[in-house]
Amino acid sequence: MLHDEMVLGAILIHCTGQTASFTDSLRDKVSCKLLNKRYLFRYLVNWKLNTTGMNPSTESFLILHRFGWVKMKFSFSGQCYQQLKGSPMRSPISGFLAEAVMQKLESIAHPDVKPKLWLRYNDDAFVIVKKELFDLLHKNLNSAFPGIKFTSETEADGQLPFPDVLVHRKIDGSLHTSVVRKQAFSEIILHFESNHPIFRKRSFVYSLLNRAKTYCSDEETYRAEIKYLFNVFSKNGYPRDFAH
CATH class of the missing domain: 3.30.70 (Alpha-Beta Plaits)
Structure with a gap:
């Protein structure tokens, strides 16, 4: 309370601020993939294992981290960019x-x-x-x-x-x-007569009903949301028993 x-x-x-910058000096000279490989080769040459010969040192880990994060380059529309801030999307470490x-x-x-x-x-x-x-x-x-x-x-x-x-x-x-509902929501969803697999339509209906069950904290709010959803389903061609 x-x-x-x-x-x-x-x-x-x-x-x-900026998250990436165009690298003019690399244009028409070397591909981003080749550039990344050159950085990796340079770092691996300097990679020194600890006395056991099995595990990388902290310094070696940071070197590889800089390669995979700070030194990462990518191409877009034929131009090469280098990451300046943030972490790369889809990187396991991000x-x-x-x-x-x-x-x-x-x-x-x-x-x-x-x-x-x-x-x-x-x-x-x-x-x-x-x-x-x-x-x-x-x-x-x-x-x-x-x-x-x-x-x-x-x-x-x-x-x-x-x-x-x-x-x-x-x-x-x-x-x-x-449930939060945007004011711009037009109540148009995947139509029941559309050329989509039936399992997708079932999954769509289930996700909306499950969201109501999960997000509504009291019975009155839940029933109101369910009533609204069945009205939306009906407008989009869904049989009433399909949602049960």
Whole structure:
């Protein structure tokens, strides 16, 4: 139960500045793949194993890390780019590094604020904190690393979406949840008569019904969402018994 001095807030991360630059000196001279191979060969030549001869040293690990992250180059529309900030998409190590950075940020921001609740989904955080401390929390996060900035959002009319769950603050201070639905939603979904495999249509219906079951915190809200979904299904040609 929340008191009046507490506020619901969402904190979202975004990076600032350049993330890649066009490498003019490489154009029409050498491919990005060949350039990466040359870097790798150079690093492997300097790779020194520890005394056991089995495990790489910390220095060797950092060298390979720089190759796979800092020195990574890629081509786009015939031009070669080098990663300047951030981690490469789909790289196995990117998720691990992002988690490490977020944990470091949390250790920096929390001591001065001590939020009542801090829930993080990847790099988005749902927070309950005293109203007068929310701006301080936001400031602490933004001052940790120059290249990483956060946007913030607080509840409006007792409601806050995060990310597709709508959190309601009731008059008695309790929290209830429901499904977030964008105002631009046209109620047009995959039509039942469309030329798609039947298993995809079943999966689509199941995912929407399961979302209602998962996100709606009380029976009244759940029934209202189910009624709405069956109306949408009907508009798009789905037999009523198909959704059961």
